[in-house]
Amino acid sequence: MPVNHNVYKQLIADFEKNNSQLVAVTKYRSIEDVNALYNYGQRKMGENKVQEILRKAPLLPENIEWHMIGHLQKNKVSKLLPFVNMIHSVDSLELLLEIEKQAAKIHKDISILLQVHISDEEQKYGFDLTSFENVFFDIEKLNLKYSKIVGLMGMASFTDDQSKIREEFKSLKHLYDQLSKNNSSLNVLSMGMSGDYQLAIESGSNMVRIGSLLFE
Secondary structure, eight states: OOBOHHHHHHHHHHHHHTTOEEEEEOTTOOHHHHHHHHHTTOOEEEESOHHHHHHHGGGSOTTOEEEEOSOOOGGGHHHHGGGOSEEEEEOSHHHHHHHHHHHHHHTOOEEEEEEEEOSSOTTSOOEETTTHHHHHHHHHTTOOSSEEEEEEEEOOOSSSOHHHHHHHHHHHHHHHHHHHTSOTTOOEEEEOOTTTHHHHHHTTOSEEEEOGGGBO
16 A cells, blocks of 8 residues: 555644644555655654564664554563664553663663553553652652653543543643643653544644554
């Protein structure tokens, strides 16, 4: 399925108007598809699986910013870090500390989004929403050197209920606003995918992951 250039241009225009960034999700897409996005000007590419970043990154331009957006296991961190710019899915203190440990070995700064569980779907990952402020303050005390906490990420419930999705997004936006008041390094709120990105942007998201909409 080739890249839909007209849709891509419209998305970029919409996102720029709303001061939001597009992460193009390239899972299941060929090297040729990713190259086409690159040639249109897209630099932020997102993958759900470590092995896909490891496979694609060496075959594509070096200035692509790879974003790990799927669940990440601790035992795959060391392989991933040389190739990735941002990890969206840090959902535990143990994973964060492993990233810091492995990043220190290669002296590389990694941008981190802390994933917060905002849906009512148990299978989704993330820190507990109700206790997250305390967790965040504990993380700040760690004085991490290489793991740069730059924002939060949350995934809404998979439902047609727009009001439910909006409320879930708003809950994360409220948390983000509270935390960013006292932490200037927090500047990314990643919410929204192909099916709900408009609601996400309306709710304050400034980074959105779009995959299926980009391809014909």
